[in-house]
Amino acid sequence: MSVSVTSVVSLSNSSSTEFQTRISENQKNWRIKASSAAQGVDLKALELAITKKDSDAVREALDQLNEIGWAKKWKSQPNVSRRTTFIRELTNLGIKNAENLAIPSVRNDAAFLFTVVGTTGFLGVFAGQLPGDWGFFVPYLLGSISLVVLAIGSVSPGLLQAAIGGFSIFFPDYQERIASHEAAHFLVAYLLGLPILGYSLDIGKENVNLTDEKLQRLIYSGKLDAKELDRLAVITMAGLAAEGLKYEKVVGQSADLFTLQRFINRTKPQISKEQQQNLTRWAVLLAGSLLKNNKSSHEALMSAMSKKASVLECIEAIESVV
Structure with a gap:
């Protein structure tokens, strides 16, 4: 036990x-x-x-x-x-x-998800200023990170929990x-x-x-x-x-x-x-x-x-x- x-x-x-x-x-x-x-x-x-x-x-x-x-x-x-x-x-x-x-x-979970969404959102806005096709594809890829995180949480909660645990050391x-x-x-x-x-x-x-x-x-x-x-x-x-x-x-x-x-x-x-x-x-x-x-x-x-x-x-x- x-x-x-x-x-x-x-x-x-x-x-x-x-x-x-x-x-x-x-x-x-x-x-x-x-x-x-x-x-x-x-x-x-x-x-x-x-x-x-x-x-x-x-x-x-x-x-x-x-x-x-x-x-x-x-x-x-x-x-x-x-x-x-x-x-x-x-x-x-x-x-x-x-x-x-x-x-x-839900403190650790919320902090992790807010950080992921906030960071990718900020970088996405910044990347939107890039010239040419980069200004389209980079924000799109950054935005998809949040969806990937949610997908991992649905398919393999253990992996997401491990990531949250690692992130929690910053508290x-x-x-x-x-x-x-x-x-x-x-x-x-x-x-x-x-x-x-x-x-x-x-x-x-x-x-x-x-x-x-x-x-x-x-x-x-x-x-x-x-x-x-x-x-x-x-x-x-x-x-x-x-x-x-x-x-x-x-x-x-x-x-x-x-x-x-x-x-x-x-x-x-x-x-x-x-x-x-x-x-x-x-x-x-x-x-x-x-x-x-x-x-x-x-x-x-x-x-x-x-x-x-x-x-x-x-x-x-x-x-x-x-």
């Missing part, structure tokens, strides 16, 4: 410099703390299990480290219990525009937003006791790999129970919660909402539309609460992931925060 985020955007100029400076400082701090915290603790079994992509071995290694007092945050929130949740609770938590969280963002909040989003998935999964085997912050490949053989079997067989659905819902909505706590608009929720719906569809017994809506609200509320209560760990993890740290180093970053 993977929790993926497809909406991305990039830092530039002073905002990028400020973010990178903060990341470097935090990275240095968590490395020092992690080295100190792990002193005298053997992490080889955990490192080997992660390398082998063995979720059971990772879980076992973390359980053992927890018993000796090192992996204190691992599985520190094992019990989740769904309850009726209201929009005002999300607002009180600090979620901005809570009523619009489940509405897919000033890209790196910080995506790091916060993916670190939230990683941290909440860790707190709930689901082993993490990998992650990516690359454009179009943003995800946290929560592969778990038992869960995989339940998902594919369509036999997820309410307890497992609740855990997966909180992890899936963690990225949305992280964005909602900081930004006025959430742009990385589309893939997460799709993933949550896939889990809901594979749950027995099926839940009603009203229950699905409540599940989403409750999952955002709990994930947001966990992130606020573990803000320092979240920031340390963002720093580590932004530097492409290994999964083991990411875990050390989480555990380095007292």
Whole structure:
């Protein structure tokens, strides 16, 4: 199983410099703390299990480290219990525009299409001043670019989405937003006791790999129970919660909402539309609460992931925060 985020955007100029400076400082701090915290603790079994992509071995290694007092945050929130949740609770938590969280963002798509149409239109007008046949054919060819883009979106949406993802790096909040989003998935999964085997912050490949053989079997067989659905819902909505706590608009929720719906569809017994809506609200509320209560760990993890740290180093970053 993977929790993926497809909406991305990039830092530039002073905002990028400020973010990178903060990341470097935090990275240095968590490395020092992690080295100190792990002193005298053997992490080889955990490192080997992660390398082998063995979720059971990772879980076992973390359980053992927890018993000796090192992996204190691992599985520190094992019990989740769904309850009726209201929009005002999300607002009180600090979620901005809570009523619009489940509405897919079109910011990146609109910006891309407006740029394509605007640029080709401007160049078309300019090219119309060219002498002879060039003044006819060049504007015509430029104008057809917009039609080609729309055609690609209709025939192969994946290609258009990849182009939109690449274009999104020009937004000033890209790196910080995506790091916060993916670190939230990683941290909440860790707190709930689901082993993490990998992650990516690359454009179009943003995800946290929560592969778990038992869960995989339940998902594919369509036999997820309410307890497992609740855990997966909180992890899936963690990225949305992280964005909602900081930004006025959430742009990385589309893939997460799709993933949550896939889990809901594979749950027995099926839940009603009203229950699905409540599940989403409750999952955002709990994930947001966990992130606020573990803000320092979240920031340390963002720093580590932004530097492409290994999964083991990411875990050390989480555990380095007292």
